[in-house]
Amino acid sequence: MIHPVQAIRAVPRRTWLRYRFVFLVLAPIMALFFYLRILPTATAVVMSFFKWELIKPAEQFLGLDNYSNLLKDDNFRLAFFNTTIFAVATTILSVLLALLLATLLARLVGGRIGAGIELLYFAPVLVSVVPVTLGWREIFNYQHGVLNALLGGVGIGPQPWLSDPTMTLVAVIILSVWKQLGYNMIILLVGMRAIPRIYQEAAAVDGAGAWQQFRHITLPLLAPVTLFVIVITTISSYNVFTQVYVLASDVQGAPGKLVRVIVYDIFENGFRFFKMGYAAAEAVYLFLIVIVLTIIQFRFLRGSRV
Amino acid sequence: MRTGWKKTLALIAGVGLAIGACGPGATPSPSAPGASSSAAAPGGSTAASPSAVANACGDAPITLNVWGGYPEMDAVYKKAGEAYTALHPNVTFTIFSTDLRGFEQKLTTALPSNTAGDVVIRTANFLARFIDQGLLAPIPPDLEAFIKGGAYSDTDLKDATYKDKIVGVPIFSSGTALYYNKDYFAEAGLSGPPTTMDQIWDYAKKLAKVDGSGNVTRSGISLRLSGQGSGVAEKFWILLLQSGHELVKETSAGHYKADYNGPEGVTLFQHYVDALRDKIDSPNIDHDAKAFETKVTAMFAREPWVVAEIATAAPDLVGHYGSISLPVADLGATETMYVPTSAPNAACSWDFIKFLTAPEQQLTIPPTAGWLPSRKDLDLSAFLAANPGYEGFLKKPSGLKVSLTPPIAEFDELETKLATHLVDAYADYANLAGKPDKIQTMLNTWADETNQILTTNGHGS
Numbered sequence: 001m002i003h004p005v006q007a008i009r010a011v012p013r014r015t016w017l018r019y020r021f022v023f024l025v026l027a028p029i030m031a032l033f034f035y036l037r038i039l040p041t042a043t044a045v046v047m048s049f050f051k052w053e054l055i056k057p058a059e060q061f062l063g064l065d066n067y068s069n070l071l072k073d074d075n076f077r078l079a080f081f082n083t084t085i086f087a088v089a090t091t092i093l094s095v096l097l098a099l100l101l102a103t104l105l106a107r108l109v110g111g112r113i114g115a116g117i118e119l120l121y122f123a124p125v126l127v128s129v130v131p132v133t134l135g136w137r138e139i140f141n142y143q144h145g146v147l148n149a150l151l152g153g154v155g156i157g158p159q160p161w162l163s164d165p166t167m168t169l170v171a172v173i174i175l176s177v178w179k180q181l182g183y184n185m186i187i188l189l190v191g192m193r194a195i196p197r198i199y200q201e202a203a204a205v206d207g208a209g210a211w212q213q214f215r216h217i218t219l220p221l222l223a224p225v226t227l228f229v230i231v232i233t234t235i236s237s238y239n240v241f242t243q244v245y246v247l248a249s250d251v252q253g254a255p256g257k258l259v260r261v262i263v264y265d266i267f268e269n270g271f272r273f274f275k276m277g278y279a280a281a282e283a284v285y286l287f288l289i290v291i292v293l294t295i296i297q298f299r300f301l302r303g304s305r306v
Numbered sequence: 307m308r309t310g311w312k313k314t315l316a317l318i319a320g321v322g323l324a325i326g327a328c329g330p331g332a333t334p335s336p337s338a339p340g341a342s343s344s345a346a347a348p349g350g351s352t353a354a355s356p357s358a359v360a361n362a363c364g365d366a367p368i369t370l371n372v373w374g375g376y377p378e379m380d381a382v383y384k385k386a387g388e389a390y391t392a393l394h395p396n397v398t399f400t401i402f403s404t405d406l407r408g409f410e411q412k413l414t415t416a417l418p419s420n421t422a423g424d425v426v427i428r429t430a431n432f433l434a435r436f437i438d439q440g441l442l443a444p445i446p447p448d449l450e451a452f453i454k455g456g457a458y459s460d461t462d463l464k465d466a467t468y469k470d471k472i473v474g475v476p477i478f479s480s481g482t483a484l485y486y487n488k489d490y491f492a493e494a495g496l497s498g499p500p501t502t503m504d505q506i507w508d509y510a511k512k513l514a515k516v517d518g519s520g521n522v523t524r525s526g527i528s529l530r531l532s533g534q535g536s537g538v539a540e541k542f543w544i545l546l547l548q549s550g551h552e553l554v555k556e557t558s559a560g561h562y563k564a565d566y567n568g569p570e571g572v573t574l575f576q577h578y579v580d581a582l583r584d585k586i587d588s589p590n591i592d593h594d595a596k597a598f599e600t601k602v603t604a605m606f607a608r609e610p611w612v613v614a615e616i617a618t619a620a621p622d623l624v625g626h627y628g629s630i631s632l633p634v635a636d637l638g639a640t641e642t643m644y645v646p647t648s649a650p651n652a653a654c655s656w657d658f659i660k661f662l663t664a665p666e667q668q669l670t671i672p673p674t675a676g677w678l679p680s681r682k683d684l685d686l687s688a689f690l691a692a693n694p695g696y697e698g699f700l701k702k703p704s705g706l707k708v709s710l711t712p713p714i715a716e717f718d719e720l721e722t723k724l725a726t727h728l729v730d731a732y733a734d735y736a737n738l739a740g741k742p743d744k745i746q747t748m749l750n751t752w753a754d755e756t757n758q759i760l761t762t763n764g765h766g767s
Contacts, residue, residue, distance in 0.1 A: 054414050158590070160589065163531075165733055257729060258726075272718065272719070
């Protein structure tokens, strides 16, 4: 095995010169990336080993105390549980629904109507989360919300969407699936349209039905795109914050039970309680959770490729 | 140099965390106090005036940035700024405010990075950490002498004091009163507002309304049951004060312990869950000022800004409601003014702060923003006559105890964590109503957490 440094040294000078323009134009972006992403992340890891207040940095080296204390912290455990339920539900629902919609649009609806439906489902992605969440807060309103009115129409009593702990989590999942669905649908639709029709035509000639074509041709060939969608949705779901913050925001009078999620807990510990070291340890946990899940998804879904 | 490096790292990491991880809005216009509202000007309490420091702002153009956490106060600062500019044409103003929590979060990053406004307005309790770090300048001696000179109440002075030193200049103050809907009281055959806690709970039962399906359509009293932050615990605290107890009590100088898990705390918590079980209040209906303004509740406890909000948001309610002081104790809060150590125009900033303490500026606060001026040597009788909604705030019974937020930086953390527990427990009211032993155990567990936070921060008993 060649040592990386030796490998770099082995690159001829003319090769370096040939690519100097590439390095030159990449340099500012890489510098920015280092400054805005790598450096803060690395600093957060360093902070996580200290008692580090927002305005009193590096007060005391704590080793792994922040990490072990977090495991005993009820708020963190609740946040981890809520976030995991939220991420799993949001990812499964938004990917499955997106797959269904994309299939319908790819197979059955085309032309302007198809484009109109695509736009309709994609529109929530274009709107900022805050106003959208404020709108949903009205939809979820117990007394005069549209959702409870619709449920009443089919004989179901009003649900405490914003005040019951379980229902609030369900409400955040509904809102987030609605917001994420259009993005996932578009990506999957593009993936489906990229699959050459010749495969499906050949399968049809061999007598395969629509379901068999979907199961044995579309799904396997769509696996890389599905993997991308699942990974992106999982990462964004574990980073959920704005929806829960706005749904339970401190607007006097509005019922609103806070769904404690990891990023909210990080925000509260860091910026409200000033415990930046503790919050940094929490952020590192979140980072590790997302990395591990991503690796698992890559291994699992790559293994299922044709 | 080393500290500067650490601070820079902390800020970068803070921003990194934020990137990676992730009040009341009154527009008040109560009746103007009228020309007869004036400074009572009792002997000796003469406000420091801009002329106290000759030409504090020099002649070069200066822009002073005034930062506060109550958007309804913007108009007060703007008006004062215009008056100040008339005297000092080289000085102009920008006013920044946002909701209180957002403002506090902005301060936590702006003060350490020396990017905060020239005049910063918040409570001494919240700013204690920043004062400890030397990020806020000490008050000039002449201003301190003026503050101690009799124009302010002992409560305001105490609330502006940290570590035995006055650290901020009071601008406006707050307290809580019970708002009640007179029409609903008449409808229930109640001749006047409640004057004891027992009456409050009893009246609430009589005032609540439930529809045919068993849903609460009007709460007898609107309790704070949900919401993020510390507000839920603060409202619990205000009612707990009526039984003579605090969230945390000082056991010796600078040392505290939880005080809400005694029998009185259990009784109060029982009142909450009983009120939910008995459909006196419900988590599913609107609460707080919105509920009162839309007539969904008959009573609720809140600060004076609601009077101003009612005047604009629910004018049909004016004349049909009243406010009365809470029976035993009140929770006071004083917003105080500071100049950051790094402020480039400190002398001018302090001069503007002095200007804001003048009777003319203080008297603009109630009609413009709904809050009450901190100065106690002002005659607000004409204002009260024109705005009787303020009765609960301006006519306090003698002997009313006023409690204050303890001057410990971790108070917000312990209050917020208690609020989280309370919200969860209120949601579980069906399993807690009528079970004092279970409630006692629960309160003890929360109190342990509170005491642990105090101990961790060196304030435990």
